[in-house]
Amino acid sequence: MRKSWAEYKREARKRERDEQLARERQLNTSVFRKAFSDFFKEDNCTGFGSHYLILGSKWWDFSEDDGIEPLDPSEIDEDDQAAAFNSLGKAELVLSVLEDVVDTLARDISDFKRSEIEARIDEVKRSGLTGPNSKASLDELERLKKMRHNLNKRVRRTLPQTKAAG
Numbered sequence: 001m002r003k004s005w006a007e008y009k010r011e012a013r014k015r016e017r018d019e020q021l022a023r024e025r026q027l028n029t030s031v032f033r034k035a036f037s038d039f040f041k042e043d044n045c046t047g048f049g050s051h052y053l054i055l056g057s058k059w060w061d062f063s064e065d066d067g068i069e070p071l072d073p074s075e076i077d078e079d080d081q082a083a084a085f086n087s088l089g090k091a092e093l094v095l096s097v098l099e100d101v102v103d104t105l106a107r108d109i110s111d112f113k114r115s116e117i118e119a120r121i122d123e124v125k126r127s128g129l130t131g132p133n134s135k136a137s138l139d140e141l142e143r144l145k146k147m148r149h150n151l152n153k154r155v156r157r158t159l160p161q162t163k164a165a166g
Contacts, residue, residue, distance in 0.1 A: 039112045048101045062087045
């Protein structure tokens with residue numbers, strides 16, 4: 001039986017995803033040599049511990065129509081505390097906090113990768129761009145610069161609309 005156009009596209013997308021994953025795995029050993037945990041300790045990254053002080057205990061439980069119970073009430077804004085008085089308000093606050101956590105962690109990962117790429121660029125420049133391996137060095141330099149450029153881009157993720165105000 002002949003494949004449909006959608007099946008061909010599905011297979012092509014899967015091949016692209018697999019190739020991208022293979023490239024990422026290769027980068028984890030060749031470009032990103034320092035452990036992310038070391039970067040996190042040394043550079044005192046933003047982290048997201050304070051976000052979980054806002055969420056408190058049982059932030060995932062929406063079976064009762066109760067509000068948010070932060071571990072540290074001083075961490076939460078008064079307006080957010082007032083809006084999260086029931087399970088819907090609590091769910092909206094949890095969504096907002098988790099979006100902040102994702103943004104913070106993504107920024108930390110991006111900063112780590114950028115610093116590692118910069119270190120590899122400096123290594124290539126120090127090794128010299130002349131000699132028998134000059135073409136390979138220039139190719140590596142261009143590849144690293146392209147990676148650095150890609151880290152400067154913003155990514156948009158689509159989420160369902162949760163605001164119903166008219």
